[in-house]
Amino acid sequence: MSVSPDSATAVRTVADAVSEPLLSVRGLRVSVADGTEVVRGVDLDVPRGSAVGLVGESGSGKTLTCRAVLGLLPAGVEVTGGRISLGDTELTALPAARRARLRGTHLAAVFQDPASYLNPSITVGAQLAEVLRVKVGLARRAARERAVELLHAMGLRRPEHVYAQYPFELSGGMLQRVLIAMAITAEPELLIADEATTALDVTVQAEVLELLSELCRDRGLTLMVVSHDLAVIAQLCETVYVFRDGAVVEEGPTRRVLRGPRHPYTRELIRDHERFGIDRVREQGSRR
Amino acid sequence: MTALLDVTGLHVALGRGRGRTEILHGVDLTVAPGEIVGLIGETGSGKTTLARAVLGLVRAHSGSIAIDGREVSGLRRSALRAFRRGGAAQYVFQDPLRSLDPERTVFDTLIEGLAVRGGHSRAELREAAREVARLVSLPPGLLPRHPGELSGGQRQRVAIARAVAVDPRLLICDEPVSALDASTRITILELLLRLRETRDLGVLLITHDLGSLGGVADRVVVLYHGQVVETGTTEEIFLAPRHPYTRLLVTSVPSIGDAEPPDPELRRALRAEVRGLTAHP
Amino acid sequence: MRTVTDALRTRAGAIAAAVLAAVLLLAAIGPFLAPYDPLRNGADILMPPSAAHWFGTDYLGRDVLSRVLAGAPASVLTAFEAVGIGLVIGVVPGITSVHLGRAYEWITLRVMDGLIALPFLIFAIAVAALLGNAVHQAMIAVGILLAPSFYRITRAAALSHANAQYVTAAQLFGASTWRVLRTHVWSKILPTLVVSTANATAGGLLIVSSLTFLGIGVVPPEPTWGGIVASDLGYLTQRPYGPVFPSLFIMATVGALNLLADAIRDAGGDHGRARTRGRGGAARVRLT
Numbered sequence A: 001m002s003v004s005p006d007s008a009t010a011v012r013t014v015a016d017a018v019s020e021p022l023l024s025v026r027g028l029r030v031s032v033a034d035g036t037e038v039v040r041g042v043d044l045d046v047p048r049g050s051a052v053g054l055v056g057e058s059g060s061g062k063t064l065t066c067r068a069v070l071g072l073l074p075a076g077v078e079v080t081g082g083r084i085s086l087g088d089t090e091l092t093a094l095p096a097a098r099r100a101r102l103r104g105t106h107l108a109a110v111f112q113d114p115a116s117y118l119n120p121s122i123t124v125g126a127q128l129a130e131v132l133r134v135k136v137g138l139a140r141r142a143a144r145e146r147a148v149e150l151l152h153a154m155g156l157r158r159p160e161h162v163y164a165q166y167p168f169e170l171s172g173g174m175l176q177r178v179l180i181a182m183a184i185t186a187e188p189e190l191l192i193a194d195e196a197t198t199a200l201d202v203t204v205q206a207e208v209l210e211l212l213s214e215l216c217r218d219r220g221l222t223l224m225v226v227s228h229d230l231a232v233i234a235q236l237c238e239t240v241y242v243f244r245d246g247a248v249v250e251e252g253p254t255r256r257v258l259r260g261p262r263h264p265y266t267r268e269l270i271r272d273h274e275r276f277g278i279d280r281v282r283e284q285g286s287r288r
Numbered sequence B: 001m002t003a004l005l006d007v008t009g010l011h012v013a014l015g016r017g018r019g020r021t022e023i024l025h026g027v028d029l030t031v032a033p034g035e036i037v038g039l040i041g042e043t044g045s046g047k048t049t050l051a052r053a054v055l056g057l058v059r060a061h062s063g064s065i066a067i068d069g070r071e072v073s074g075l076r077r078s079a080l081r082a083f084r085r086g087g088a089a090q091y092v093f094q095d096p097l098r099s100l101d102p103e104r105t106v107f108d109t110l111i112e113g114l115a116v117r118g119g120h121s122r123a124e125l126r127e128a129a130r131e132v133a134r135l136v137s138l139p140p141g142l143l144p145r146h147p148g149e150l151s152g153g154q155r156q157r158v159a160i161a162r163a164v165a166v167d168p169r170l171l172i173c174d175e176p177v178s179a180l181d182a183s184t185r186i187t188i189l190e191l192l193l194r195l196r197e198t199r200d201l202g203v204l205l206i207t208h209d210l211g212s213l214g215g216v217a218d219r220v221v222v223l224y225h226g227q228v229v230e231t232g233t234t235e236e237i238f239l240a241p242r243h244p245y246t247r248l249l250v251t252s253v254p255s256i257g258d259a260e261p262p263d264p265e266l267r268r269a270l271r272a273e274v275r276g277l278t279a280h281p
Numbered sequence C: 001m002r003t004v005t006d007a008l009r010t011r012a013g014a015i016a017a018a019v020l021a022a023v024l025l026l027a028a029i030g031p032f033l034a035p036y037d038p039l040r041n042g043a044d045i046l047m048p049p050s051a052a053h054w055f056g057t058d059y060l061g062r063d064v065l066s067r068v069l070a071g072a073p074a075s076v077l078t079a080f081e082a083v084g085i086g087l088v089i090g091v092v093p094g095i096t097s098v099h100l101g102r103a104y105e106w107i108t109l110r111v112m113d114g115l116i117a118l119p120f121l122i123f124a125i126a127v128a129a130l131l132g133n134a135v136h137q138a139m140i141a142v143g144i145l146l147a148p149s150f151y152r153i154t155r156a157a158a159l160s161h162a163n164a165q166y167v168t169a170a171q172l173f174g175a176s177t178w179r180v181l182r183t184h185v186w187s188k189i190l191p192t193l194v195v196s197t198a199n200a201t202a203g204g205l206l207i208v209s210s211l212t213f214l215g216i217g218v219v220p221p222e223p224t225w226g227g228i229v230a231s232d233l234g235y236l237t238q239r240p241y242g243p244v245f246p247s248l249f250i251m252a253t254v255g256a257l258n259l260l261a262d263a264i265r266d267a268g269g270d271h272g273r274a275r276t277r278g279r280g281g282a283a284r285v286r287l288t
Helices: A005-019 A062-070 A096-105 A124-136 A140-153 A159-163 A172-184 A202-219 A230-236 A254-259 A264-276 A278-287 B047-054 B077-086 B106-110 B112-117 B122-135 B152-164 B182-199 B234-239 B244-252 B264-276 C002-009 C011-033 C064-099 C102-117 C120-131 C135-162 C165-172 C177-214 C225-233 C244-270
Strands: A021-032 A037-047 A051-055 A077-086 A107-110 A190-194 A222-227 A239-244 A247-253 B005-014 B021-031 B036-040 B062-067 B089-092 B170-174 B202-207 B219-224 B227-233
Touching (some): A037 A062, A037 A239, A062 A190, A096 A124, A107 A172, A124 A140, A124 A159, A202 A222, A230 A254, A230 A264, A239 A264, A247 A254, A247 A264, A264 B182, B005 B047, B021 B227, B036 B182, B047 B062, B047 B202, B089 C165, B112 C165, B152 B170, B219 B244, B227 B234, B244 B264, C002 C244, C011 C244, C064 C102, C064 C135, C064 C225, C120 C135, C135 C177, C165 C177
Antiparallel strands (some): A239 A247
């Protein structure tokens, strides 16, 4: 059977799309105003449709790296070198206003403390609908309907009821779902989850992680997960970057890194789980 | 052998007037000498209230709390203070930065319990501080420093040392490692294991993270909406949980192991079952 | 007391401290420096400044410089007396109200509310009428009126530290309330208290001046800064610059006290301690 030229082109395009990462960071350097370098030459690639994890302790530079990608570095901290490209767009070269327009539509993020990103005196539904009106351009009524749909898609029971509730009436897990709904309203290509499940109870964390991997699978969303917990990354991501002191000390397919860690720091992270985590008991149990 | 901590039928209600709500609905719990018991529960399950009741920081509505054979739930004011000076039960807070007085040196903090008890000479206090610092592997050079000058792990060592300095029988640790980084967690948990060996301490380890109890706890007590829903050895709880909430907890813990991730469908079914439980009798 | 020493190392703090030291020195030895008898009337009335009379003479021919110098102790020390009284009856219940149970707390709160409601000048006049119009009686009145602001400031500071975890830790050792206050609470309140004391002293000085201006407290012909301003005001047409000299002394002292308070507060901020809000608003006193 001969391959038609059309399908050959199609195959090549797909192959290109796969090999060409959605997000590519090269030699990223971030410094504080006093000259201290807090991110020291980070390279990372996030392939389209994949889930990539950044793991490390507080102060390892993982959060600043993703803030730099978002263009949301804290005051007094700035990018001093390197390139960040999203698809064909070179982000570091863009003026601030253009970058702001990319947020929401091309890349979006959820963070650790969902309550602080919501206005406490406006219902969550109204806030979600506003995002839909501004970023997607829906009319008032359509925005409301779409917001309820989204809340439902986030696995919130009785979405109409949730729509009319204020942030303080919802639990941390529910608020995080609302925030995720807001983040994906304009169907961004890349979603960054920065310690998004850290403050949640284990059972709720599992639900939110499930939601994220569903979004990844069903909507073709590309995911960048930042966490201090190696197990969260292990559950969600195919690729992992281990951060320490502002640099990537180890990277690779998650499974490979977990089985054969090369850097002593990665070994320490794994040792924490093997000595004190649930894996220790599970291993002993399975050996018997 | 009598239990070090023996809590039976503990009811605790918080708030006043109309806002008064019962947090603990008849909790039973024991900790034996040299035993590490993990108390697991989610936010609002009442685990911290339980700890505070044991320490006499909130009043028990009914039920009994015995520490080292002595009933303590009825102690008030001077009797409570006298009991506390004995130092039988001590508490380690979650966030070492907030639990240490920023204006007092490590030395002052370490000897506080002995100083309150009184009757020690300056030289004895110095010796005691050095000894307890050695016990938790704190370099003696840190004694004149303030908490702001220490790392997170060192601060938590100071907090543990402060508690251990009065030679307690029971140590209640409320999320002692959840504010710490991975490498520091290991050393702090190892420290707890060592203290249990050398001092025959009973430890009640309170956490919301079941996963972190794996290599530490001998037994696990699962608290759900103010009630103990399951108690068992760590292996029983992790490998053969019986109560639906415990099963949900165990299947929710993310793991780095090779075992295939727990089935989301199973979790969904368990969640429905847990929601169906009437938590309040 | 690190905060205070830090504050003195700043330029504003050093200048303020130098001015205050000079004022205190003046209060101590001023009367001995006076070139003339401040009470002796002369023939040369309402003279402009000259080599013989640096500040000129007043309507009775008395040397103004001598009166300003001789009035220093009465003006400055009385302010300290009033603040001292205010400190004792404000700070002690302020701290203890947090630690000694609800009934005691309720009573102190109501008493202080009652004091706040008193109209200041009328109260001072009433006290003078009741106890006799003399310096110490007037200062008792001023002290009582300063007490509520000290009470509220200390109570707020004590409240914010009463539930600190290290206080709980101390209580778990069986520490008495007194010991907790002494070792953990007092040092946290002190910087706040120093700031408000400096402010209140400035306020107290103004009050003493305005009271003597009205003839309450120090009775003429005894000189005080406020009293000199008052007598000079009557002869503005002949000697328009008259009130300037005593006013300068009041201003310098008040200004230095407020400057010192600000410097201490700013130094306190560096250590992350409790700060009093608003520029010197802590114990400013109503003058009407």
